[in-house]
Amino acid sequence: MKKIGVSLLTAVLGGAVAVGGYKLFEDKQFNQMTLEEQQKVYYANNPAGEMLSSTGNPDFTQAAAAVSPGVVHIKVTMTARGSQRGGGSSPFDMFEEFFGMPQRRQAQPRQAQASGSGVILTPDGYIVTNNHVVENADKIEVQLTDKRTFEAKVIGRDPNTDLALLKVSATNLPMVRMGDSDNVQIGEWVLAVGYPLSLQSTVTAGIVSAKGRQIGILGESQQMPRGYGNEDQQIINTAIESFIQTDAVINKGNSGGALVNARGELIGINSAIASPTGVYAGYGFAIPINLAKKILDDFKEFGSVKRGFIGVTFTEINEALRTEKGIDDINGLYVQNVVKGGAAESAGIKGGDILTKIEGRPIYSSSDLQERIARLRPGDKVKITYKRDGKEKDVTLTLKAEEESKAKQGEGGSNASATEIFNKLGASFIPATDARKKELGVSSGVVVTQVHKGGVFEYFGVEKGLVITEINGKSVNNVDDVESALTGTRRNIVRIKGVPQRGSTVELNVPIEY
Structure with a gap:
């Protein structure tokens, strides 16, 4: 009997050690996954009831209840150093306007506060928001709908896509399921969830008004690397804009919040409004989640964005260009120059060619090309169709990395955390x-x-x-x-x-x- 007891105890302890060892291995593997893979594993182990897209009289109660706990209020504290902005205003009002720029210069720095929204992507605290919400932050606090508050650190941020990834130290957080923004249809019902105008969690409804919008409000300018065939270097904009446009009501404070479909799936990150007054005027813009996935995984893995480049400068085809160049095509991108040694030149593309398709999809505007390339990294391959002398040809390019030509060669405690x-x-x-x-x-x-x-x-x-x-x-x-x-x-x-x-x-x- 004693031997049986000893054997049973040994078996129990052995099983516990095995389960514990497997759990440690499982946790390590989980942390090495992409954010989307982590979501798939989570929802496979924590299945939720299927939410059907609304038909007839729309009812968004299920989607709102599922999404709201995973959308957080972000409160930012920063150091204001005097007004640096001139007069005038733009009809495109980025939510950074609510950062409270002072009216006159101050001799000493002072603390300023702002707020925005964010979306929880994993139960261990990865949160997506907009770059312009946190770019000047000294301290970032994240508040959940249940009033719990955490201090957040910035894992990475990118002004060219207006995305940032934050991390809080927590477990078992509510989260929002990622959807597929490529499947979004114009006219489809959507919800915007966030914290507008300093209000608590707010849900509004509308439809998708347009896709692939470029509104010219993002990004940094940089010098074009030599080799484009220009005698002098030019200043180019490196922004990547391919917004989902919606008429769901979003306002200052919604920035970084969720745009979800009627099934409660995250399809975009709310980022901007077009408004002559600075408040809602019917036009809101969100970053497609399929673009955001790659950027956020770069932040998580590398701390910065790894971009692949085709190595061309181009112009969208319009009537003036068609007349000037004698072009018959209505759609596509006219190649002005190619980078010496770049991916396009290596594949045989030349100035004067017309880029017509990417991965078999027609190119109607620059956003069609830029948004697809922005999902890829250096070394990735992509199929491009171009036209020369009236004939189309398919080539496979291996994307190159960004040029590095402008890379930059006591006692008592601190008051800050x-x-x-x-x-x-x-x-x-x-x-x-x-x-x-x-x-x-x-x-x-x-x-x-x-x-x-x-x-x-x-x-x-x-x-x-x-x-x-x-x-x-x-x-x-x-x-x-x-x-x-x-x-x-x-x-x-x-x-x-x-x-x-x-x-x-x-x-x-x-x-x-x-």
């Missing part, structure tokens, strides 16, 4: 690979993958590519280590030790107030 200091630094990090650490002769390190405009790192000239080995005397190997080490900040000075891309170890004392 570690997360607030992290956001104030204005940078994204990823763990240094073992090979990189071996090359530099260091045993720890995170790589600075992005330096955000307006942050402390940019102000003091900290460059991309720097491998940071220690912060405040503590070794760092990942983003959580960075945040943990920042708790040791004294007198608002962050002590950093690192190795640049070229050179010996450097030590920096970086003030978080300047």
